[in-house]
Amino acid sequence: MSLLRSSLLVGLGAAASRVLGFVRDILFAGALGAGPVADAFLAAFRVPNLVRRVVGEGGLNPALIPALGRLESDEAARVSGDVMLTLSLILVGLTGLVELSAGLIAFAIAPGLADEGALDLVALYTRLGFPSVIGITLASVGAALLNLRGRFAAATLAPLAVNAGLIATLLIVRESPQPLAWKAGWLAAASSLAGIVQLAIVAAALWRLPERAIRLRRPRSSPALRAVLWAGLPSLAASGAAQLFILAGTLVASFWPSGVSWLYYAERVMQLPLGLVAALGSSVLLPELAARDRAGRPEGLIAAQNKAMTVALLLALPAATALVVLSRPIASVLFERGAFGPEDAAGTAAALAALGLGLPFAALGKVISQTLFARGALRGTVLALLAGIAATVLASAGLGSALGVPGIALGVSLACALHAAGLAILLRIMGLWSLDRAFAGTVLRTAGASLVLAAGLWAALASIPEPGIAGLVALCVGGLALYGASSWMLKAVTREDLHLLKSKPSANANPLS
Template sequence: MSLIRSSLLVGLGSVASRVLGFVRDVLFAQALGAGPVADAFLAAFRLPNLVRRIVGEGGLNPALIPALSRQEPEEAAAIAGDVLGIFGLALLALTGVVEIGAGLLAFILAPGLHDDGTLALVALYTRLSFPIVVCVTLASIGAALLNMRGRFAATALAPLVVNGGLILALVVIEAGFTLPLAERAAWLAAASSLAGLIQLCIVTAALLHDRPRLVSFRAPRWSPLMKNLLLAGFPALVASGAVQIFILAASQIASFWPSGVSWLYYAERVMQLPLGLMAALGASLLLPELARRYRAGELQAIAAAQNRALEAALLLSLPAGAALVILARPMSAVLFERGAFESADAEGTAMVLAALSLGLPFATVAKVLSQSLFACGSLRAALMAAIVGLVLTVVASVFLAFPLGPTGIALGVSIGCLGHAGAVAFGLHRFGLWQPDRALAVRVARTAAAVLAMSLGLLAAMRLTPQAGAASLAALCLGGLALYALAAFATGAVTRSDWASLTKNA
């Protein structure tokens, strides 16, 4: 499969999932608003959704792909079966622990939600939604195996089921039932677990259909390789989902502010659209390529590939971050301000979104550069970089929360993303796996010039545009995109040879 076809398939699947996620969150806001019940539901939904997004964006790939790619096909299939069996048993045991200890977990997730039974609601929604973790983790392992064979269709389309199922549940609840907010949230939590089971069934069908077999089931065998895979799984998940973990820590702090959890959740969902695309492309396409180059000893080729990937990532993330900062208020109003979601909630969400979007380029840089650490198996360095970012997030969020509230907490997340990117770059440089070249510096400078032109155009257009509705927001987005495209070609940030290079075979 050519690079353009595989990139488009993975990219379109990721974008479609994020678009459905947008629709889902718009309906969340309409159905639940941003009050105590919404805070309780979103605090409980945060942990399983965190796992779903980390593993769905290839969070286990850094542990699986380099190890399995070194094995013969038959042995790799047997090891894959062992991985699925052992992970399945471990996840079932973990789910049992969570079901029993949901009250304690609720306090950990949202220590500030302790009034009027809100913490009890967090525990209930956690029990109902946590089983999705088993399904999506096993589905992610299956997706990694399919990606190794170059089978991207099922892995790109299966994640759509979760958001699609929740949208269907929201539509049915809103149209056919008149339920209290707490009961609506309970049905949604249960629906998420059912949707995760359907996703697992789709990936399983693709695995069983593929020939030669990618998975060979037997009684799981404990081996040094299996031990290394399991030990690598945790740091791989933490390093791959660093930004989501930063947000989880920020949500715990935000729970002490009224509607803080909800504002942070809705804002982060908007910011995650471009970031999630970069994560999916990096884990599914860039990581396998870098792993092959590392096995061949092509260290200079790894550095060059990273630089070219950074150029492409910043070409997308820099304008996205700038546009989200500028359009935060109209975007928040158009997307969420309806039903139980009030104007004050839209204003608070917009301020949080603007603060979060400042960290988008840094989060994207860390996502791309981390792939080299994953490819060469340097998961400890990737884990330490994530810990640096987490510590910075917590310290900055606490320090800025008192004068700025949830907006300061969001700024703390952006500072954590900056520290994470810097730590990853330092680790790569220390291992001799990355060195920025002149071409990267020139391309980034040209991209920044194009982003500046787009930003000035958007600011001028907003001064001339009446109060933003859906039509005017769409016009601003499309106009900004067109202006950025023209500026990118004018400054040389994008050239005709870039389009030609996409058609080369992977």
């Protein structure tokens, strides 16, 4: 499968998952609003949803692909089985600990909700929803094995089951006369069931492979197994940098009324373009980078990385521009209905505009981390992550005291910028990146096209200040056309770029195929 077809499949799957996620969150907002119950549910939903996003976007791939790619097919299948069973035991034990200590976890992730008496609800929803982590994580292991063999379809489409299950549950319970707390409890339980369905879909795809990808036996210690386990947690943490920054921001936002909900809904919109970049990077770019690194071709690795960075900015800069300019109509059209009122829409819009400023940096961090993963530089990526989390807490607390929830979101964006800068410095120290004239020129042209987009959107909003669904769609489609034309005219995109996407990956990109 060509790099273009693989990228399109992964990108379409990621986009479809985000669209279903939007539908789910629109129904969330209408059913739960933005009060104490919604804050409690969304705070509890943060941890399993963090795992879902990180592993669903290939967070385990940096640990699995390089380790398994160096093995022969039969040995890789045996090690894959060892990984699957070992992780199963770890996850069951971890889930048991979470069930027992849910009260402490509730206080750790949302201490401000203690003033609203909602911590008991956070603990309940955590107990009901956290078992989804078992199915989601094991499904991600199977998805990595499918990606390694060039099978992207099932691995890309299986996560849709999670959102589809939650949407079905929302449609059932939203008309119920039962209280909001009861509805949120059913949603938390449904998320756990959806994780099991996701695992079943991936397992069925693995079973249909012409050669066995997993051989189950009693787990045996081996260098490959130890490498995967030791690298797995750091790679997961580093892959979910932006989500962890949001989690740290949620802790601060819990001290503001409706702060958890406003930040959650704003971040969900921001995650649409960021998730697309992440899915392309981890599922398509990482195997290619790892193959070029194994082949001893650093110049090829640098070229692939730089092209990925320009593509990431080509997607992220216009998306950030649209999120900032259209933040209010986006929040109103998507969420303002039912229990979610105009004040909630205004708070979400302000947080969305602040998060949009950090989107290009978050996208760059996603891409740069793939090169570091391919080189096995996990220690540096984890240190950059820890620095970003500390920056999030400090900046969010300081800016939040002055600006409220939008200041907290601005602190998250600042942390994304610092994190990306730290990763770029690490790459430069390793001799794998430098700011050359070609890269800088492309970035400037992309920024110029984004400024044209901003001017066009501002002019359009002047004539339709409160667009409905049709108006927002027209603004998005028109903005996309304007950006496409201006980026072509300014040569931010060239014919050579389009030809490059049609090229096939390296023969070593899927070494087990």
